[in-house]
Amino acid sequence: MCGIVGLFLKKDDLRPKLGDMLTDMLITMTERGPDSAGIAIYGDDGEGVKITVQSDTPEVDFAGLEDDLSKAAGVAVSVKVVSTHAVIKAPLAAEAALLAAIEAKGLRVMGVGESMEIYKEIGLPKDVAERFGIREMGGSHGIGHTRMATESAVTTLGAHPFSTADDQCLVHNGSLSNHNSMRRKLAKKGVFTKTENDTEVGAAYISSRIADGASLGEALEGTLEDLDGFFTFVTGTKNGFGVVRDPVACKPAIMAETEDYVAFASEYRAFADLPGIEAARVWEPEPATVYFWER
Structure with a gap:
C-alpha cells in the first residue's frame, strides 16, 4: 500500500x-x-558535498570517523552523528576519496549531494x-x-x-x-x-x-x-x-x-x-x- x-x-x-x-x-x-x-x-547548500551514511552499530562505526575520513581524503572532514545516521561534509573535490573510504568501512550510503540529506529506518x-x-x-x-x-x-x-x-x-x-x-x-x-x-x-x-x-x-x-x-x-x-x-x-x-x-x-x-x-x-x-x- x-x-x-x-x-x-x-x-x-x-x-x-x-x-x-x-x-x-x-x-x-x-x-x-x-x-x-x-x-x-x-x-541549504554548503560549500562542498554532504554524504549521509547509516550504521546498525553507530556507537562503534562512528567512533573516530571524522579523523579517519579526514586522513583518507587528505582534507578536513566534519561528521554530524544523528542516531544511526551521520552526515559527512567535505570539499567537493574529496567526494570520490570519501566514498571509497566509506565503502571500505562498510557504512551504508543513504544519499550524496550538495543539499540533500536522507534519513530512513525501520x-x-x-x-x-x-x-x-x-x-x-x-x-x-x-x-x-x-x-x-x-x-x-x-x-x-x-x-x-x-x-x-x-x-x-x-x-x-x-x-x-x-x-x-x-x-x-x-x-x-x-x-x-x-x-x-x-x-x-x-x-x-x-x-x-x-x-x-x-x-x-x-x-x-x-x-x-x-x-x-x-x-x-x-x-x-x-x-x-x-x-x-x-x-x-x-x-x-x-x-x-x-x-x-x-x-x-x-x-x-x-x-x-x-x-x-x-x-x-x-x-x-x-x-x-x-x-x-x-x-
Missing part, C-alpha cells in the same frame, strides 16, 4: 518549517505502511521523525514515505527514499513488473543498484536519463514508456520536484498548490494542517501525466 508525501516551497519564509510540515504529513500516512519510513530534506513515521529530529530541519523541499513491504524484506535499505545520483531521490507507491530486466539494461550502462527493491530501479532509471542529458520532465516521461507495472513516483532533485502516475493510476494521489508551495500526498487528510490550504487549488494528478516544478 505505502504512503507518500512531498512538499516544494516556493517562498523562503516557510523554509524553517519544512521538516515540521513534512513530519505532520507523513505521520498522517502511518496506516498506509507502518514497517519503515524515511524523509529526504533539501536544505519503525513508525513518528518514531523515525523523532529519532532524527526531522521537525527541526529546514529547507526548500522534501519527500517522505511510509512503507508496507510487499516486494522485499523489512530492512533499512529497503525503506524509501532511494538515491542513485547526487541530489536525486525517489519514493514510490506500486509495483514494477520489469524491474529485473531494467536492472540488466542499466548495468550495461554502468548503473548498478544495491538492493532488491524495485523502487531503486525506478530511481536509477530516472537518474540515468538525467545523466544522459534529459530534463527532469523528460526523465519522468520516459518512465511511462520504459517501466511496466503500476506506480506513482515522486522525485526530488537539487532544484526540482516531480510527480508521475502510470496510465492506469490505481494508486491514490492528490496534489495541492498555493502561491507558497506545492504539496503531494496519498490522501487528502495529509494537507489538513498546511498553512493556507483552504485557498489552495487541490486536484488529483492525471494518469500518464508529468508534473514538475523547478527553481
